[in-house]
Amino acid sequence: MDMTEWEAAADIAERLHEAGYEALLAGGCVRDRLMGREPKDYDIATSATPAQMLRLFPKGNEVGAHFGVILVKHHGHMLEIATFRTDGSYSDGRRPDHVIFATAKEDALRRDFTINGLFEDPQTGAVIDHVDGLADLRAGILRAIGDASLRFREDSLRLMRAIRFSGSLGFAIEENTWQAIIRDAPLIARIAPERIRDEMNRMLVHPSRAKAFQLLADSGLFHHFWPEVMALIGCEQPPEWHPEGDVFVHTKIMLEMLDHDAPLELALAVLLHDIAKPPTRTIDHNAGGRIRFNGHDTLGAEMATDMLRRLRYSNEIIDAVVPMVARHMQFMNVQQMRTAKLKRFMAAPTFDQELELHRVDCGSSNGFTDNLEYLIAKQEEFSREPLIPSPLITGRDLIEAGLRPGPLFTQILDAIQVEQLEGRLRTREEAMIHFRQHWLNR
Numbered sequence: 001m002d003m004t005e006w007e008a009a010a011d012i013a014e015r016l017h018e019a020g021y022e023a024l025l026a027g028g029c030v031r032d033r034l035m036g037r038e039p040k041d042y043d044i045a046t047s048a049t050p051a052q053m054l055r056l057f058p059k060g061n062e063v064g065a066h067f068g069v070i071l072v073k074h075h076g077h078m079l080e081i082a083t084f085r086t087d088g089s090y091s092d093g094r095r096p097d098h099v100i101f102a103t104a105k106e107d108a109l110r111r112d113f114t115i116n117g118l119f120e121d122p123q124t125g126a127v128i129d130h131v132d133g134l135a136d137l138r139a140g141i142l143r144a145i146g147d148a149s150l151r152f153r154e155d156s157l158r159l160m161r162a163i164r165f166s167g168s169l170g171f172a173i174e175e176n177t178w179q180a181i182i183r184d185a186p187l188i189a190r191i192a193p194e195r196i197r198d199e200m201n202r203m204l205v206h207p208s209r210a211k212a213f214q215l216l217a218d219s220g221l222f223h224h225f226w227p228e229v230m231a232l233i234g235c236e237q238p239p240e241w242h243p244e245g246d247v248f249v250h251t252k253i254m255l256e257m258l259d260h261d262a263p264l265e266l267a268l269a270v271l272l273h274d275i276a277k278p279p280t281r282t283i284d285h286n287a288g289g290r291i292r293f294n295g296h297d298t299l300g301a302e303m304a305t306d307m308l309r310r311l312r313y314s315n316e317i318i319d320a321v322v323p324m325v326a327r328h329m330q331f332m333n334v335q336q337m338r339t340a341k342l343k344r345f346m347a348a349p350t351f352d353q354e355l356e357l358h359r360v361d362c363g364s365s366n367g368f369t370d371n372l373e374y375l376i377a378k379q380e381e382f383s384r385e386p387l388i389p390s391p392l393i394t395g396r397d398l399i400e401a402g403l404r405p406g407p408l409f410t411q412i413l414d415a416i417q418v419e420q421l422e423g424r425l426r427t428r429e430e431a432m433i434h435f436r437q438h439w440l441n442r
Contacts, residue, residue, distance in 0.1 A: 003075040009042035010122035012057075012074055012081065017123065019056055021048040022104065024119040024128060026082070031115050034127070034137055035169075044081045045107055045119065053081055068101060086110050105130045112151055112158045113165065113177075114143045142171040148180035156187040160199035163215045167208035178219075185220040196225050197311035204267040210255040213271070217248065226307055229271075231278040238291045242365045247277045253364035258356070265317060266353040269324035272307065273357060276300035301326035324354050331358045331371050340421035342378065347387040392420055392431035401432075401440060412439050 003011065009025060016023035023046040029039035046053070053070045054060050060081075061071035068083035084107040086100045108117040114133035120126070127134065131145050142165050144151045144158075152158050159181055166173050173181070188196065203212035216222045222229045232248035244250055254270045276299035284290045304325045308318045327348070334342060348354065355375060362368050393416060395409050403409070416434060419425040425434055 003077070005042050005077045005079070006039075006122075008074045008077040009044055009079055012072060012079060013044055013046075013122045015056060016044075016046050016048055016053075016081075019048070019052075021046050021052065022084075023048075023122075024104065025122055026107075026119050027111065027116050030118040030120045030127065031133075031137065033120065034118070034134075042077075042079060044079060045084055045104065046081055047084055047104075048081075049083055049101060053083075057081075104128065109145060111145055112155070112161065114145055115165075115169075115171075117145055136174075140169075140171045141174050142166050142169070142177065143174040144177045144180065148177045149184055152180055152184040152187060156184070157191050157195055157199065159185060159188050159219075159221060160191075160196060163212050163219065163221065164199055164203050164206075166215060167203060167212040168206050170208070173215075181219045181221075186224055188221055188224045193225070193311045197313060200311065201264055204271070205262075205264050207260040209258070209262075209267055210252050213252055213255055225311065228275050228278075228303060228307060232274070235278045235281060236291065237277075237293075244365055247274050250274065250364055254357075254360040257360040257363055262356070263353065265320040265324075265350070266356060268308070268317070268321045269328075269353065269357055270360065272304040272321065273300065273325050273328050273361070275303050275307070275325070297326055297329040320350055320353075323348065324350050324357060327354060328357055328361065331361075331375075334371050335374050338418075338422065340418040343382065343387045343421045346375070346378065346382070389420065391417060392425060392428050393435065397428075397432065398435070401435070403440075415439075 009029075013023035013025070023044055025033075026043050026045035029042045032039040048056070050062065050068055050070050053072075054062065057070065057072045057074075059073070063069075063071065068085045070081050072079050072081055083101050084104050086102045086106045086109075104119060108119065108130040111117040111131075114131045114136045116133070117129075117131040118133045118137075119128040119130075121128065136143050142162060144162075162173060162177065162181055165171065203209055203216075206212070217230060217233060220230075229248075232251060233246065235247040237245075237247060237250065242250055244253055251271060251274060254273075255267065258267060258270065274293075274296065276296040277293045280293045280296040280299055282292050282294065284292050301322050304322050305318060308321060313321075327345075330345065331354075334345065337345065345351075355372070358375075359372055362372065391413065393413070395405065395413065398409055398412060399405065403412075412435065415438075416425065416431050419434060420431070425431050
């Protein structure tokens with residue numbers, strides 16, 4: 001019969017229990033259930049060793065057996081079963097060099113935060129709390145288990161996880177834990193860029209992204225993987241255009257204004273769109289001391305590329321984000337664009353996300369909406385046909401007319417497409433007549 005993931009986890013725990021082993025739900029799934037949230041996955045902690053688990057579940061995946069972890073597919077659900085353990089030394093600041101199988105209490109004490117150190121008996125529903133996690137869960141507090149600095153030295157990715165949990169759960173970080181994050185922030189440099197990226201992604205796709213942005217700066221963590229963001233703090237802007245404050249505040253407000261389900265590419269583009277304002281900031285004394293950021297869009301695209309590559313983002317993400325950074329200043333000129341140029345501008349694959357970036361860019365600063373309203377109206381006007389329709393003529397037509405292939409082809413076809421987009425040429429016959437009149441006898 002079909003089982004939910006919880007039922008599958010409970011069934012595995014029952015089989016372990018019947019075989020004489022202790023078996024409990026562990027970690028985040030217990031926390032989420034107590035908060036009334038549906039867990040993303042269910043983990044089981046047990047007194048059974050990997051060898052004993054495999055005798056019960058012979059098809060289990062042994063990939064994590066060195067750490068006491070077996071993956072079991074049960075009624076269509078992939079579940080992780082881990083032996084209660086304590087961890088040895090962490091020479092790489094990420095994973096223990098070895099583990100020692102232990103009791104449930106010892107297992108709880110080696111975990112990261114008290115709210116993640118809870119167990120639940122799926123047979124009775126009883127919560128087993130060795131770390132005072134229930135009290136912190138009720139109070140909305142994120143607290144490291146035991147010595148916070150030791151927890152962060154063991155696994156320095158926990159520094160990023162603390163920020164993510166604080167944002168996504170809406171929990172305050174306990175003071176000793178927070179001071180340890182600030183003190184130990186340099187340890188994040190030991191973590192592989194891909195792991196930092198994955199934590200950043202989880203923060204940016206969550207509605208609490210602005211809070212995470214602030215905490216990453218306040219803790220100093222940004223300084224150790226994206227120091228360019230720290231330069232936004234105190235980078236003042238012309239008050240007539242940006243009454244909200246410096247570039248960091250402007251960016252944070254934009255992140256707050258995004259829809260809850262904003263895609264990762266858009267959130268990254270918002271975060272990075274003004275990244276080059278600090279290095280391009282100048283004072284124009286001929287204009288009464290006005291602050292300018294000439295070329296910050298072009299340089300910003302270069303900086304964004306470097307920053308995204310530093311965290312090993314895919315080419316697909318980079319190719320989506322960087323053009324949004326490069327083009328965000330062009331929105332101020334859309335009402336002056338010729339129809340052909342406007343259609344090409346709007347035909348970009350990321351245009352809908354760019355339009356949203358423009359909305360929050362203006363909404364977080366000067367509040368102007370005229371260009372936004374103009375583009376929305378144009379979207380409606382142009383919706384009756386493709387923005388970029390099929391070309392009226394091709395290179396084959398030019399060859400048949402007697403031209404040899406060469407650089408002039410692109411110039412001709414581009415010029416005819418402009419006439420088509422402007423609505424002055426509508427058929428192939430009209431395009432060929434225009435070609436013969438303007439290009440054939442040059």
